Amino acid sequence: MNTYGQVAARILTHLVTESACCRRDLAQVLHVSKASVSRTVAPLLDSGLVHEGDPVEREEGGPGRRTVPLSVRPDCAYLVGTDLEGGLLRACVLNACREVVAGELYQVDGTWPVDRLLQEWRELIERVVEKAAVPRERIAALGGGLPGVVAHRGFSTRAVLPPGHWTELDATEPLTTLGVPSTVANNVLCVSEFEQRIGMAQGEPAFLSILARYGLGAVLYVDGRQLAGSDHFAGEFGHMRLFEDGPLCSCGKRGCLDVRASGRTLPDMTDLGYAERQSVLRDRAQALGCGIANMVKMFQPPMVLLNGVYTPYGEQFRPLLAEAIEGEFGSLPLARPRLVFGQQVEYKTAIGAALRAGVQFLPQYFADQLAER
Numbered sequence: 500m501n502t503y504g505q506v507a508a509r510i511l512t513h514l515v516t517e518s519a520c521c522r523r524d525l526a527q528v529l530h531v532s533k534a535s536v537s538r539t540v541a542p543l544l545d546s547g548l549v550h551e552g553d554p555v556e557r558e559e560g561g562p563g564r565r566t567v568p569l570s571v572r573p574d575c576a577y578l579v580g581t582d583l584e585g586g587l588l589r590a591c592v593l594n595a596c597r598e599v600v601a602g603e604l605y606q607v608d609g610t611w612p613v614d615r616l617l618q619e620w621r622e623l624i625e626r627v628v629e630k631a632a633v634p635r636e637r638i639a640a641l642g643g644g645l646p647g648v649v650a651h652r653g654f655s656t657r658a659v660l661p662p663g664h665w666t667e668l669d670a671t672e673p674l675t676t677l678g679v680p681s682t683v684a685n686n687v688l689c690v691s692e693f694e695q696r697i698g699m700a701q702g703e704p705a706f707l708s709i710l711a712r713y714g715l716g717a718v719l720y721v722d723g724r725q726l727a728g729s730d731h732f733a734g735e736f737g738h739m740r741l742f743e744d745g746p747l748c749s750c751g752k753r754g755c756l757d758v759r760a761s762g763r764t765l766p767d768m769t770d771l772g773y774a775e776r777q778s779v780l781r782d783r784a785q786a787l788g789c790g791i792a793n794m795v796k797m798f799q800p801p802m803v804l805l806n807g808v809y810t811p812y813g814e815q816f817r818p819l820l821a822e823a824i825e826g827e828f829g830s831l832p833l834a835r836p837r838l839v840f841g842q843q844v845e846y847k848t849a850i851g852a853a854l855r856a857g858v859q860f861l862p863q864y865f866a867d868q869l870a871e872r
């Protein structure tokens with residue numbers, strides 16, 4: 500592969516998996532010269548693969564600070580994203596401008612055996628791809644999000660699934676059904692990938708990202724990268740044991756944060772009045788605030804980003820959570836993190852999973868496409 504093809508494939512990948520970007524920023528993030536970026540972009544513009552947007556003023560202002568954002572043609576590649584969490588399967592198809600072309604939510608029945616779940620998942624992915632009606636050869640990759648402790652290699656996890664049993668789940672069949680390169684990660688990593696690339700954490704080098712859905716996961720980003728062991732990631736925030744003599748948790752221990760703050764144990768809020776809801780949310784904020792404050796005391800992330808089941812109650816929940824975190828600091832003179840709620844975006848985890856797969860597989864996909872031209 501020649502240098503032009505390599506740089507072009509990296510530029511195209513970056514334009515798909517991040518927000519629109521100018522030549523100067525591309526040169527900086529891809530560690531190549533601005534001249535090389537300009538040389539490579541010219542034929543991409545000629546071929547119509549890349550478009551120039553209207554010039555914009557850079558935030559730092561001043562003369563000569565107008566830049567031209569570049570974007571890719573929406574149909575030059577598609578990514579499939581899908582995730583399983585608690586009682587729901589989600590799948591969507593993204594175009595190269597990160598727009599959802601087709602998507603579907605599918606309710607899982609907790610009484611199904613694993614085989615049935617995997618079969619329904621495979622059919623859901625095939626249905627959504629069918630609905631998207633895009634050329635199959637343009638589907639570059641599939642990314643999946645899984646709950647629980649995801650194996651380092653392959654597509655399996657060990658997770659608590661409804662109605663609350665530990666389940667060994669090997670999702671190889673649904674996630675490889677399209678015959679495109681595929682990858683999988685824990686759901687909290689997928690949602691954080693969304694936030695970091697196109698959501699609330701863009702340009703934030705350090706933040707604590709929490710996903711409260713059926714389970715309760717967390718990941719810490721430092722210098723723009725997730726903090727993990729040498730090659731493993733757990734994210735099992737919910738199984739921090741914080742409460743003496745707390746109720747029995749799904750992990751077999753007592754006092755876990757999961758029991759008091761996860762979506763699995765959240766009562767149905769739809770019929771609750773304001774005061775009842777306030778009482779439920781206050782208890783949950785107390786528990787979650789304790790867990791968050793413990794992380795903040797260690798790592799001092801400037802931002803804490805929360806996604807999941809509390810998002811719809813954000814206005815009511817935020818002050819309760821902020822107060823609970825504050826209460827945990829005692830007289831420690833530590834910086835208080837900004838508390839940010841992720842926006843409600845349907846398919847957020849699936850989109851994050853798709854972008855994650857894009858980062859990994861689009862360079863080769865585009866290199867092959869360019870070689871064919």
Ligand SMILES: [Zn+2]
Pocket residue numbers: 737738739748749750751752755757
């Ligand atoms: Zn536990």
